[in-house]
Amino acid sequence: MTTEKQTTERSLTEIQADIDRSMRQIEDSLAGIINQVHPKAVAQRTVEDAKAFAADQLTSAKAQVKDQYGWRVDRLALVAGAVVGVVTFVVAVRALGKRSAKA
Numbered sequence: 001m002t003t004e005k006q007t008t009e010r011s012l013t014e015i016q017a018d019i020d021r022s023m024r025q026i027e028d029s030l031a032g033i034i035n036q037v038h039p040k041a042v043a044q045r046t047v048e049d050a051k052a053f054a055a056d057q058l059t060s061a062k063a064q065v066k067d068q069y070g071w072r073v074d075r076l077a078l079v080a081g082a083v084v085g086v087v088t089f090v091v092a093v094r095a096l097g098k099r100s101a102k103a
Contacts, residue, residue, distance in 0.1 A: 065079065
């Protein structure tokens with residue numbers, strides 16, 4: 001009973017093709033990693049995320065004051081009241097500040 005050794009011999013061309021394929025895969029992976037962590041790419045993604053966040057917040061704010069039936073006057077009145085209150089507060093603080101500066 002003789003046992004034969006089975007060897008799989010590959011040609012030099014096949015080995016070179018495998019090495020070339022592996023090198024291309026490594027280059028593609030490395031290029032992807034570089035593009036992902038490049039400062040310009042990170043900045044661009046951050047800007048895109050900020051724009052998307054702002055758009056979502058604007059849509060949400062619009063939904064608070066306008067619905068399918070039109071403007072929600074009760075909500076608009078609350079917003080207007082808050083704005084008037086803030087403006088009044090700022091004017092009062094400035095007036096007090098000027099009065100203290102003169103004294």
